[in-house]
Amino acid sequence: MSATHLATSRTTSPSTSALHPGAARPNGGARLFSDTATIVQRNLITIRRVPQLLVFATIQPIIFVLMFRYVFGGAIPLDGVSYVDYLMPGIFAQTVAFGAIGTGIGLSEDLAKGLIDRFRSLPMAPSAVLLGRTVADVVRNVFVQVLMVAVGFLVGFRIHAGVPKFVLAIGVLLGLGFALSWLFGLIGLIMKNAETTQAAAFPIMAPLVFASNAFVNPATMPSWLQGWARNQPLSVAISTVRRLTFTDAQAAAVGITQSTTRLLVTSSLWIVGLSMFFGVLAVHRYRQVA
Numbered sequence: 001m002s003a004t005h006l007a008t009s010r011t012t013s014p015s016t017s018a019l020h021p022g023a024a025r026p027n028g029g030a031r032l033f034s035d036t037a038t039i040v041q042r043n044l045i046t047i048r049r050v051p052q053l054l055v056f057a058t059i060q061p062i063i064f065v066l067m068f069r070y071v072f073g074g075a076i077p078l079d080g081v082s083y084v085d086y087l088m089p090g091i092f093a094q095t096v097a098f099g100a101i102g103t104g105i106g107l108s109e110d111l112a113k114g115l116i117d118r119f120r121s122l123p124m125a126p127s128a129v130l131l132g133r134t135v136a137d138v139v140r141n142v143f144v145q146v147l148m149v150a151v152g153f154l155v156g157f158r159i160h161a162g163v164p165k166f167v168l169a170i171g172v173l174l175g176l177g178f179a180l181s182w183l184f185g186l187i188g189l190i191m192k193n194a195e196t197t198q199a200a201a202f203p204i205m206a207p208l209v210f211a212s213n214a215f216v217n218p219a220t221m222p223s224w225l226q227g228w229a230r231n232q233p234l235s236v237a238i239s240t241v242r243r244l245t246f247t248d249a250q251a252a253a254v255g256i257t258q259s260t261t262r263l264l265v266t267s268s269l270w271i272v273g274l275s276m277f278f279g280v281l282a283v284h285r286y287r288q289v290a
Helices: 003-011 028-049 052-075 083-113 115-121 126-154 163-191 194-209 223-231 233-245 248-253 260-288
Strands: none
Touching: 028 126, 052 083, 052 126, 083 115, 083 126, 083 163, 083 194, 083 233, 115 126, 126 163, 126 260, 163 194, 163 233, 163 260, 194 233, 223 233, 233 260
16 A cells, blocks of 8 residues: 555544644553554555455465375374374464564564555654554454464364364464564564565564474474473463373373463563564664664
8 A cells, every 4th residue: 555545544633634734643552552543444455455465364374284284284294183183283384483573574664665654754653653554464463363273174284182272372373473573573674575584584584484393293303402392482382382282191292281371471571571672773773664
């Protein structure tokens, strides 16, 4: 969507007409909320008008599901739990992780098109552009996760600990996606180009996704890699999801010995810590970009 269209859409809403110099502007939290809501709306409209963005965001994880379920699944035996039940929490986490790269790519495209310059010229809360982008990506992740859950059920995935716990597990995944969006948003603001943003994201994404417990038990990895594979943020989130979907016996069978409460607390600390750390850096970078 063009900057002109965005400015026009803001003037048609009583809550955002304050962008005109003579209009009263809300202060503090109200201003941040109003500006963020407008940016969220702008990004969601973009997805609605270009549905291919949502379609292609799901093709890759579906390919991973089919490949690991039917090609590699037979070669990865697990005791006490079916491989598809072990696999799908990893796929869910991988999906939000790769989706977070879209935040960085979107911001870098806005920079290249001059839209960020337009935003900076308006009396907006500096963090609203970034917060609006990350919140919109969380909304997108809701739709993607629903689709991936449906795909999981089609290939044999089952919930063993009840629907309420599974809903909580999805909340953990959405929080993880939100936190990673700030990281890749920062990269997008630094690189200022969609191609270089994507290239720069891969060296970060690879050890997060593939050196994790997403597809195999870390106990099968070299000893020097096991500590990272068990304790990095993606792995902690995946273990939390498995703990919320497995029975106690199934969790113990794959080496998840922590309690549900402990895993939820650890996941929350990772999500909050990453969001705050990279959020501050991203807002600082946003103030500097030209």
